[in-house]
Amino acid sequence: MLAFVTVSEFPRATALPLGNIDLSFNPIRLALLVAWVYLCLYLVQRAYFSPLVPKNYKTLANVVTLFTGPLLLLALFILDTSRKSRGTGDSFLVVLKRQVQHLGQQLQQWLAAVHWPHSEPEDETALCLLDTAGRSIDEVCGRGDARHADARILDLTERIIADALERRASDILIDPKDQSAYTIRLRIDGTLRVVQELEGELCRSVISSVKAVAGMDISERRRPQDGSFTARKDTSIASFRVASAGALHGEKLSIRILNKDAGSFSLDNVGLSDKQRSILTSQIAKPAGMILICGPTGNGKTTTMYALLNQIDRFTRNVITVEDPIEAVLPQASQIEINPKADITFANALRSVLRQDPDVICVGEIRDEETAEIALRAAQTGHLVLATLHSENNATALIRLLDLGISPLLLSGGLNLVVSQRLLRCLCGHCKAPAHLSDSQIEEFGKKNIDPACIFESVGCNHCGQTGYSGRTAVCDLMVVDDALKGEMAESGSLIDHLRSEASRSHTGLRKQGLKKVVAGITSLDELKRVVG
Numbered sequence: 001m002l003a004f005v006t007v008s009e010f011p012r013a014t015a016l017p018l019g020n021i022d023l024s025f026n027p028i029r030l031a032l033l034v035a036w037v038y039l040c041l042y043l044v045q046r047a048y049f050s051p052l053v054p055k056n057y058k059t060l061a062n063v064v065t066l067f068t069g070p071l072l073l074l075a076l077f078i079l080d081t082s083r084k085s086r087g088t089g090d091s092f093l094v095v096l097k098r099q100v101q102h103l104g105q106q107l108q109q110w111l112a113a114v115h116w117p118h119s120e121p122e123d124e125t126a127l128c129l130l131d132t133a134g135r136s137i138d139e140v141c142g143r144g145d146a147r148h149a150d151a152r153i154l155d156l157t158e159r160i161i162a163d164a165l166e167r168r169a170s171d172i173l174i175d176p177k178d179q180s181a182y183t184i185r186l187r188i189d190g191t192l193r194v195v196q197e198l199e200g201e202l203c204r205s206v207i208s209s210v211k212a213v214a215g216m217d218i219s220e221r222r223r224p225q226d227g228s229f230t231a232r233k234d235t236s237i238a239s240f241r242v243a244s245a246g247a248l249h250g251e252k253l254s255i256r257i258l259n260k261d262a263g264s265f266s267l268d269n270v271g272l273s274d275k276q277r278s279i280l281t282s283q284i285a286k287p288a289g290m291i292l293i294c295g296p297t298g299n300g301k302t303t304t305m306y307a308l309l310n311q312i313d314r315f316t317r318n319v320i321t322v323e324d325p326i327e328a329v330l331p332q333a334s335q336i337e338i339n340p341k342a343d344i345t346f347a348n349a350l351r352s353v354l355r356q357d358p359d360v361i362c363v364g365e366i367r368d369e370e371t372a373e374i375a376l377r378a379a380q381t382g383h384l385v386l387a388t389l390h391s392e393n394n395a396t397a398l399i400r401l402l403d404l405g406i407s408p409l410l411l412s413g414g415l416n417l418v419v420s421q422r423l424l425r426c427l428c429g430h431c432k433a434p435a436h437l438s439d440s441q442i443e444e445f446g447k448k449n450i451d452p453a454c455i456f457e458s459v460g461c462n463h464c465g466q467t468g469y470s471g472r473t474a475v476c477d478l479m480v481v482d483d484a485l486k487g488e489m490a491e492s493g494s495l496i497d498h499l500r501s502e503a504s505r506s507h508t509g510l511r512k513q514g515l516k517k518v519v520a521g522i523t524s525l526d527e528l529k530r531v532v533g
Helices: 027-049 055-068 070-088 092-115 137-141 148-166 200-213 274-284 301-309 346-353 369-380 394-403 408-414 439-447 483-490 492-519 525-531
Strands: 128-130 169-178 181-188 191-199 225-233 236-247 250-257 289-294 319-323 334-337 360-363 384-389 415-427 469-480
Touching (some): 128 137, 128 148, 148 250, 181 200, 200 250, 274 415, 289 301, 301 384, 301 415, 346 360, 346 369, 369 384, 415 492, 415 525, 492 525
Parallel strands (some): 360 384
Antiparallel strands (some): 128 225, 181 191, 225 236
16 A cells, blocks of 8 residues: 655755765766766677678677776677687787787877877878879878878878788788678788788778878779879889779689899899809890790789899890889889780880890790790891790790790791799798607608708797798799700691600709708708699
């Protein structure tokens, strides 16, 4: 039953001092409550766009985040750090430290933007992205007139490029994982590593900023496009080649970092043996003939070609190169870049070059019959020709030239030397350890008079990013086209059979050169098996 009371039954109110009144809340508690509510609402948005939350559980995640707030964010942060640790191969603590540092940098930038929104001092040592006309990304995208959010996107774009340069990456791959997330991977020493994941909307804005500075159409996201840009920091300049294509969940972007040090390479830097270096030096000194450098994509053919060009006295010899694109500037050399839109192809450029009194002609890549034929005829008419070709080994390079329609007689008359090349990762000098070999391996090395104690394997440390490797070295197999081989090449009937047997010997030659690097402690058996087989 409900008890009813009259007003007279209540005690009469008495006047009390205001200081003795005990309020059920105070301003500090109210401020903390409001801050907690806004933080939870912000974290709901973060959880909704997080790639760690499956689509079917987005609503549940929103409700849980609304009440738990930072607790769920902490759990997602630990889960994300653990997943990145497995993806990159780094330890959990290393990835956690990197995440916290990145968080601190973002907080500092946010505080700087809040306190000094209009005073952004320019850092002269910061990376600056430039388009082909020399305009900075600020001018192309209008950072000065942009909102703060747009300026953050440009800063993020520059940080991604700067991080890739600092890590010695050769490629940056930005791939859509799903509609709400993109992955950023770097190819370092020939292997890919996942370094970052970005929200879909944010990464699409980054892709648009890269396409803008590369001179590509940002409104076209399905049709494949190509572009290029450069990056300047202090006095050093790096060049980039960009390719985009439509993919399942969005647009894929590939950024190739061209080797800015290629112009200063010499044969001593490549990793050749003394005998191989002597052979290449003698071939470069010849007035005519072709030196063909072959190997799969990304195995340093262009870098070796630049090293050969640096052996030539360009003051006394007229050196002209035809490249796609020009990767490094060679002083005292005329460099021509391919531009199919302007009808500047390898074949057309080579015809023009032959009328410019060249002594040395460098062909960036032989891609078709016309280019191969013009280059070989130039090698027969008193010009030294350097060229690259995509093939597995020396023998398959000749087979491919024959398949392009080159006559065996023309091939035998113009070719002097074929170089097959691979790149092996070098063991990290800080963490490499003696290899654990099986009994059969120890026995096999004993038959070859090789001390098993000289063989090392990768371990992994902070200096090498827990990979066990740092830097790469080349292994080459040289095939000198002497008079006997020229005679066999001229006889088209027996040439194919000879080249098929030569292909297996070329593979053995590469493995033999790689094994010398293993015994010298430069690389490991696992790396040799991965690259050469």
